[in-house]
Amino acid sequence: MEERLLTIKDLYVEYITDDARVFAVNGIDLAINKGETLGLVGETGAGKTTTALSIMRLLPEKVGLIKSGSIVLNGKDVTKASEADMRLLRGETVSMIFQDPMTSLNPVLTVGDQIAEVLELHKRHKNKADVEARVDEILKMVGLPPERKHDFPHQFSGGMKQRIVIAIALACEPLLLLADEPTTALDVTIQAQVLALMNELKQNLNTAMILITHDLGVVAQTCDRVAIMYAGEVIETGTVEQIFSGDEHHPYTVGLFESIPDLKKKTRRLHPIDGLMPDPTDLPTGCKFHTRCPHCMEICKTELPKPIEKDGHLIRCHLLEGGGRKAEGSETL
């Protein structure tokens, strides 16, 4: 039986600023087992990064607030943990790779120091020599020559910087890696290299990963399961096979796949989903997608659909109610 690593239940996150309340995450449920890769897919502003930052408890201070819900990581509820406990978890149990490697590294410290820091913070090694040896080892692991540890970030290319960021994230062999669009800022050939590297390391270290992306191709290549987010809600989750080839889908998922250009078909234009994501400060009632949904019914405008599950494939849509599937509570994932 696979072991559960992370369980997010009914998580609500808001950003409160002077002029608005932004409903960033609205009651999501997610679960991930040890060693598993979950793809978190959605448009910009769907709440993917906010979800990841909530797990790290690194939401912008005084602005981003976890309103309710629980995030149980390795048996510990991080929403209730003290700041000191969180510091022990960060970098050790859970670490994060950020979107832009160009700005993720401190320009005035050598990369070796930046890798060594996470080891020192978590007291992984008794003396300086052991730390240095481990730094060399990690650099080799991500495919960089160890003698470059004395160099500063500006002396590396984007792809190399992301390798260093990955090295920092994996230095303590965390149980969970949160990768927030790790390849978006890189060019395509480097993207493939970095993804391959992450996959390989993940496998070797048996690290679970939440891969945040809007690239469905990346998801197909790397993930075991997929969760599709829209306006702060998970509207469909399932295994990669269920999402990519299952016959029942949330209309938003259908739209996402239709907007990918098909090489075999001759079309003059792309097929985007009509309309824009709803304003997160003023979300519509009922199903959040009803304003853009081609199959919108009366009930969609007023009532939030319950998740409907079949073999672990979960869809939140009124269209499927009364069909072959039975509605269930949010307990099952």
Added chain:
Amino acid sequence: MLKYIGKRLLLMIPVILGISFILFTIMDLTPGDPARVILGDFASQAEIDALREEMGLNDNFFVRYGRYIGNAVTGDLGNSYRSSAPVVEEIAARFPSTLKIALLAMLFAVLIGIPVGIISAVKQYSIADISSTMLALLFTSIPAFWLGLLLILLFSVRLRLLPAVGSDTWKHMLMPSISLAAAQMATIIRMTRSTMLEVIRQDYIRTAKAKGAAPRRVIFHHAIKNALLPVITTVGLSISNLLGGALIIENVFGISGLGTLMVNSVKSKDTPLLIGSVMFAAVVAGLVNLGVDVLYTYVDPRIKAQFVKKKK
């Protein structure tokens, strides 16, 4: 690196030439005859004419300027018209007092300005932040001479703690340097606060937090070095403000420094003394700014990379 410093020193030459030329021209255009200044009101026209001839004052403007620069290169800045002592000696006698005040003021401004700025940024919108912002606003708005007068009123007249005039002991230095420091301190507070605020929102700060670093470590290990770069520039630029400010402050506190020397030389149309002391101040400001630029390379490896070829 040495090559860079050499280049910068060479660049100072045209600057100093420019300053001397402008000053020389202005002094030449203003009314007043140096020969009369030297000989006094009771000298006869014949005596004055003789002296003019002797000093070469009847020569063409460019000939006189060329002669002055020629002498200056050998370290001879001429003699003061008033005291007839060499200008170099006059400056050497006066500069230490000014330097002491300016350095002490700089020390106050930096040692108070930077920590206050950092606290202000880290605890944004807190009481500490609001009061430091108000303090900074107050200090930039108060003219240095007025602050000096108020300090004299309080510490010398009322409390009788500090001497009001002179420059003999460190006690004499205290009030002038504080009045001089106030405005610079305010600038440094504002500068540190704004760059620090910018830095603590950077991605690499988030990376540091994601490693599990404590807030104190994030600030001192990751943020400060990045935030100080623009502050160092400000400090470097403030040296010219301090030298300029000393001009007024020295008069308020009756200190015989470079500032009073300049003011008096203007009053008495003592051309060699004025040009000499202004050029000297310009050289000091230039050197300090060069020092600041060199300091940069120790803080930011990216700047260092521009000057230093990679070892190995």
